[in-house]
Amino acid sequence: MKTLLASLLAACLLAGNAFAQTVQPIDRIVAVVNDDVVLQSELDRAIQNIQNQYAKQPNAQLPPADVLRKQVLERLVMVRLQVMQASQQGIRVSDQDVDAAIAGVANQNHLSVDQLRANLGTEGLDYASFRDSIRDEIAIQRLRQRYAQTSISVSDAEVDAAMATQANSAQYHLAHLLVALPENPTPEQIDVAQKKIEGVKGLIDRGEMDFATAAARYSDSQNALEGGDLGWRSADEIPTAFANMISGMKAGQVIGPIRGASGFQLVQLVETRSAADAPAGAAQMVTQYQARHILVRVDDKTSDADAKARIDTLRARIAGGADFATVARENSDDLSTKPNGGDLGWFNADAFGPDFGAQVSGLQDGQVSQPFKTQAGWHIVQREGSRQVDATDENRRAQVRESIGQRKLEESWSRYLQQLRGEAYVDIHPADDGAASPNGG
Incomplete structure (x- = not known):
């Protein structure tokens, strides 16, 4: 499967608005897509870029010019429709998101962002349009991810069956x-x-x-x-x-x-x-921790200041010699671990969020943290041990689950895009003149 950055880079190489050279005085509309349009200059740039990419592959053959125009224009139409749908669903892409994605593209090509920008300029490519293309692709990726989260599920039984047959x-x-x-x-x-x-x-x-x-x-x-x-x-x-x-x-x-x-x-x-x-990948070793914790929740009955004062008192008792497990059983607001003296068992550092993981990983075995806050409330944690474990099987199971999910997503997403296209108003203008020819409704 492609990573987000890889798909961003591939999309930018194909996106029609990613590469602007010279703005023409008159720019003909080649397609109307709902309330938006695709311009002849965008289509020309997209076609030219694909031709440039194929020129680097001696054995590759492009379809005839009229077929290529139709295919590329359809891609541009589908980009428009997906970006519109993302906007309607409240998906927003900030300038910081775009900056981070461009930095990733530059890094993949072993360049700084300034070098990437200079290279685009050397090739006559417009950086502002490149940013717009990145923004569109991020929006489409997020639309697809949201669709997957709400429409695709994979059961444990499906994963078990796939793993049982996949080995051989x-x-x-x-x-x-x-x-x-x-x-x-x-x-x-x-x-x-x-x-x-x-x-x-x-x-x-x-x-x-x-x-x-x-x-x-x-x-x-x-x-x-x-x-x-x-x-x-x-x-x-x-x-x-x-x-x-x-x-x-x-x-x-x-x-x-x-x-x-x-x-x-x-x-x-x-x-x-x-x-x-x-x-084959190498063994995937991860660090796991064993720890106990005490939680004081912040809610409508307990203010942040009161919760902080209470956790400070509990921390002082433990520092004075009180047994951590006993204090947890008597005082913790985490009802799932309270009966066991706050015992969390063995867990990966990110199991309870980055803030909690950072506290645990920064302790020595037997050491008790200072009070710290997470979304759940105020905590103190006592680290009891650490170990290195091979998470290859666990990660493999996650990969199989993702593979099944991706297969289901491909089938479902294709139907979703087909429905999106069928419900849209798309008016394709013929190549030879500017007259309109409806191509969708």
Whole structure:
């Protein structure tokens, strides 16, 4: 999976408004998207940038100019729609957020921010528009994250099942080609899409076009210009419609057309590897702590000053020789640990928040902290021990949960974007003149 910074960088390389060169005196509207517009200059810059990127890949083939224009314009339309949706949901991106993301992009490229800005200027690229593009991508990322949090869930049983089969299972490098259908398509739309994808499959089967070139030319997927590449996937990361079929395929083989939620698809198995051959990570050691704590809550019955005075008194009693566990049993407001003398057991430093973790990690075994405050109230903590543990299995379980969640998210997010596009007013202007031609409603 891509990191946020990696996806930001990739999006900026493709975003139409990221690279401004010279403002034209007259800038034609090429699409109306609800209450916003896409300008010819934005489309030209986006197309030029993609052509520049492909020029660095000698074997890559771009689709014909008219197809490329359609694909890039559709990407710009979808960016507009997602940014609008993010704004409607109250998602805001501050200047500080943008600054931090740009610093991350610069760091990934081993540059300072000033060097990155200078490099953009040397290539004739406008820094202000680059910032706008970063801002849009952060908003889209947050929209997707919010959607995932509210719409996607993964049960422990799903994780258990995936881990049980994954140890000896294969991993697959996949690519796909999508001929999209609108929501609730008419029989005529289904027939046209089916004939199109069958024609594309015929070109591939006859050897007249390789899969990546066909995807770049004919696919309606957002990754069409990357040849439809989906990267390496384990079985739990593959949509269920394809998982069983892919397990019996040979490298280079193409299956489909298959009708899915988004339309008709072709899937190519690029190559296969066993899970044992996948890049292995080193053991992931973490520090865990054992500690007791006493909490005095701040609430409508106890002011902050009163809570502070009370915790100071309890700290003084312990400093005078009182047993920490006894004081906790008699006085702590944490009802879950109070019966056990405030015992928290073994935990990772970040288990109870950064403030609590910083206090515990700064103590020696047996030492009692000074009073400190968190969102829960005022605390004192006694560290009882520390240990190094291998969290590889725990982290692996988290990775599997995330993989399943990502697979579910891809399927659901694709339908969400399709619905977003279908409900929007999108008016595409033809390439040859300025007349309007409605393309959505």
